[in-house]
Each structure stands twice: as structure tokens, then as C-alpha cells.
Amino acid sequence: MKSSWNLIVTIAALFGAVVAGAQVNSSRYQQAPKENWCVGPIVALDAAAGMLTIEVKESGQTAATQTAGPIRLGSFIVASSSPSSELPRTFQCAPQCRFATSAKPAGATLADFKLGDIVRVTCTGSNNNWSAQQVVHHTPAPPQQPQQSPPRR
Numbered sequence: 001m002k003s004s005w006n007l008i009v010t011i012a013a014l015f016g017a018v019v020a021g022a023q024v025n026s027s028r029y030q031q032a033p034k035e036n037w038c039v040g041p042i043v044a045l046d047a048a049a050g051m052l053t054i055e056v057k058e059s060g061q062t063a064a065t066q067t068a069g070p071i072r073l074g075s076f077i078v079a080s081s082s083p084s085s086e087l088p089r090t091f092q093c094a095p096q097c098r099f100a101t102s103a104k105p106a107g108a109t110l111a112d113f114k115l116g117d118i119v120r121v122t123c124t125g126s127n128n129n130w131s132a133q134q135v136v137h138h139t140p141a142p143p144q145q146p147q148q149s150p151p152r153r
Contacts, residue, residue: 035062039120039138043088047111050093052132054119055086091121091132100136110135 037060044053099108101117113119113135122134 035122036060036124037062037120037122038089040086040089040118042113042115042117042119044090045110045113045115047109050097050110051090052093052110052113052119052121052135053088053090054121056089057086089130090128091123091130091135093132093135097132098134098136100134102137102139 038054038056039059040054040057042052043055044051046052093110097110099110099112100106101108101112104112118138120134120136120138121132123130123132125131
């Protein structure tokens with residue numbers, strides 16, 4: 001009877017140690033600010049004023065999350081997107097706004113874009129007060145071909 005009791009106590013102690021080690025302290029996570037983005041063709045452009053208007057075809061949010069301290073889970077990104085109502089959205093380009101085109105991946109300016117270019121704008125703001133932080137040519141991912149299984153023999 002005594003050995004059964006010792007076995008139960010040992011199992012309970014091991015279970016408690018495993019559960020305590022599996023608990024994740026929420027203070028270990030560092031939540032990065034969310035990044036808003038929009039994709040669409042340029043419908044109006046004023047390089048001198050730093051204004052850009054696109055017809056939003058798709059928009060979403062991305063949040064990068066990392067664990068602090070000893071990295072157990074590593075870093076991961078959570079993204080959400082949705083088709084938009086194709087309404088135009090005007091952006092004031094921030095002074096530190098970065099631009100990249102297909103021809104100029106670095107060192108591009110707003111003047112390097114033209115009407116009709118499809119761009120991805122990383123932005124902050126809400127309603128009618130949007131500020132562009134980054135404007136890049138948007139290159140959609142090529143459609144994935146379904147994988148074919150090898151013929152059976």
C-alpha cells in the first residue's frame with residue numbers, strides 16, 4: 001500500500017512539473033504595432049505635394065509577434081486581408097516614406113510612379129487621414145499549379 005502511495009505522489013509531482021513548465025508567461029511576448037496596407041492602381045498622383053490616391057482592391061493588417069528571452073516559439077507573423085470595395089483612398093506621403101519600383105528597388109521617389117501602376121501602400125491613420133510609410137510596386141504571386149501525383153505503376 002505504501003509503494004502505491006509513493007507512486008501516486010511521484011506521478012502527481014511529475015505532472016505538476018510538466019504543467020508548470022508548459023505554462024507561458026504572457027509578459028514574454030512583445031507585440032509589435034500593427035501595420036496597415038492597401039493594394040491597388042494609382043488613380044491620382046501629385047509628386048510635388050507628396051499626395052497619392054489609389055483605388056483600393058485589397059487591404060489588410062499585419063502584426064509581427066516575437067517571444068522575449070530564451071526563444072521557445074520564435075517569431076511569427078499574423079496577417080489578415082480582405083477584398084475592398086474599390087473606393088479611392090488618398091495618402092499623404094510621410095517625410096520618411098520609402099519608395100521602391102521595379103526599376104529602382106532603392107532610391108526611388110514618388111515621381112518614379114505613374115498612373116495605373118499597381119502599388120502596395122503601407123500606411124497609418126484612419127478615415128480620411130491616411131499617411132503613407134512605404135510605397136512599392138505590387139507584384140502578385142504567381143498562381144500555384146496543383147501538384148500532380150506520380151503515375152501509379
